[in-house]
Amino acid sequence: MIRAIDIAARGNRWAGRHPAEKMVLYLGGLAIVMAAPRAHLPAAGIGVGIVAVIASLCLARVPTRLYLGLVAVPTGFLLTSVATLAVSLDWSDGWRLALAPDAWATIWPPCVRVLATLACLIGLATTTPVSDLLAFLGRVGVPAFLTDLALMIYRQIWVTAEIVERSIAAQRARLGFGGYRGTLRSLGIVAATLFPRLLARSHRLELGLAARNFGGRLAFLESGAAASPARIAVTGLVLAATALAAALLPVAP
Amino acid sequence: MHIMEGFLPVQHSIGWGLASAPFLVHGANRIRKILREQPEARPMLAVSGAFLFVLSALKLPSVTGSCSHPTGAGLGTVLFGPSVVAVLSAIVLLFQSLLLAHGGLTTLGANIFSMGIAGPLIAYAVFKGAKALGAGIGIGVFLAAFFADLGTYVVTSLQLALAFPDPASGIAGAATKFLGVFAITQVPLAITEALLTVVVVNLLLQRGVNKDASLQTLSRSAL
Known part of the structure; x- marks a missing residue:
């Protein structure tokens, strides 16, 4: 898996682009989801998730099979965690484990956050080589x-x-x-x-x-592409529109 | 187990990041001092970080029939000391999220706290305590690795309980739930990791690795 991610990060359509362009998109999306108030979280999560998936699969052309494989493992962990959140332990009158009252209200926010931010994390990991991120x-x-x-x-x-x-x-x-x-x-x-x-x-x-006369600093070659202000501006606009739409859409209970 | 990307609410993500920061600053200062005094220690630190990353990716058999991955906290602490391990773990956890999609960026602070700070500190205290009580290296290493692994999961359970208190029994009830889930799966794995750590340390001692000068620079002879 580690090799497949690195190969995708170096071989996708956006591989030659400056890391700042991709970080604005994926980390910006991640920030929108994390900052969204509970009432607007579903719209923000779905909006950011769709933007991140389209960017990764359709624009950067990350292999779909790899992408789905990366989503599958954390989703399995999510199901286990959600099962733990859905039950309530009451020891006021002896030990009793039962379905939590209003379990759905407890489990949907982390589910939405995980799925949306996961789309951003996987998008960043599969489009940007780690060496580029570190240099940045x-x-x-x-x-x-x-x-x-x-x-x-x-x-x-x-x-x-x-x-x-x-x-x-x-x-x-x-x-x-x-x-x-x-x-x-x-x-x-x-x-x-x-x-x-x-x-x-x-x-x-x-x-x-x-x-080689090592003096304390290591110099590695980096990709020479400069960040495109136009692409960063478009990305910012898309994210701003997503955040605005989430803020205007009907609120969740 | 790492807490997955996005699972914690934003206040908890920031809070655990802030809680980890002083330990990371301390560890980074120690590494900066080592590198200033001995720039040649850089390759040693690099291979140590790679060793921890690969170690944490090894599949470990469980007596329950499943498999998991070692945390590496016990072995890392015994070899390198807790302050260096905190920074190496932070880098390893960042790579695990970017190269394996394990853990995440928003949960990095929480995962660093449990796996890179709490686990190694527990391992260090247990190892030193066992040595002070006259236990042999093997027993000390076993206990350090066992409690570091288990301690990591206990801290993770508490982090989850703080974020998601039980509606009826609060944080204590939620902690009991999460600990109950982990105890079944993690105790056998902690025993397995502890046994593996003893095998590794015994073989390393047989080969005289603890006398390596650059390792001594990092670990101040934890062994």
Whole structure:
């Protein structure tokens, strides 16, 4: 899944666009949903959700199958959480678990918020490479040592994930991962073998950086596209219209 | 388990973000100090963050037959110390939301508090307490990882209970409901993660990883 998201983020139609354009759309949508008062939440949630889905699937052309797969897992968690919210525990006269009075009023706001903000999060994740987001965060005031560190972690994740995949495949070939104890032992060996290898790798990286006269700042190439004021203005207008429509539509109970 | 995107009302999202901020600032200052004094520690921090990310993505078998993912709080704290783990966890949680759609941006503060702050602090206190009481490394690591995993879920339950109090029994009733759901699934997983952490730490000690100079820089020899 992690590879599929990164591939989508680098291969969609909006991949070359400046991250600010996409952040205005998706983070703006997210802010509208989170800030919407309860009475206007359904209209705001549905409006933002539709805008985010159309932007991601129709305009940026994120693969639909990937998008639906990403929505499915949190939706499963949402159902479990909603079931917990729908019941009420009353211990005033002995322990009694029953359907909560007015359960629907309790469960619909988080459901609307989750589905709408999830559309924004998945839209951002599948259209914008993490490296672009980190570079953008660096430009808007997040301390450089943190964005540099996050960028190095991001790059190391891919190397580490590959080592783990190979280690697990090698162990399976040696009949590892058999039963509960066998799986625990196999996983323990994978993690314990991985860490010294990563330590050795960090020492090699350290040597390589020192050999290149490392002075404390890492410079990576970024995509050269500048933010388009026109596209940002259109995005702002669409979001403003969505928020206005939500404010004018009949209120929820 | 992470609280999913959008699940918490906005006041709670902001509140947990503010609650996490001082710990993150403290951890970031510590990392800044380490990097200022030893710029060569940067690769070590980077591979440590990647290790925590990949560790949290490993599928862990449960004795109940299902599977889950380790929090990594126990192992991370034993290896690197709680202040460094708080910042590394924040970065890992941000990546989990952007690379896996697990957790979310609006719930980042709450998830950092439970998984990156409460879990590691519990692990650190339990590990130090067990050592002070004369327990061996294995028992200390087991208890630290077990209580860190369980503590993470207890804090998550309390966060959910504060956001969604039960109409009849209030926050206490809601906490009981959420803890009841997690206790069934999480206690076996916490035991499994604790056993896995002991296996990993034992193997690391056999290989002398605790004597690694750059690891000592980060962890101040938690082991």
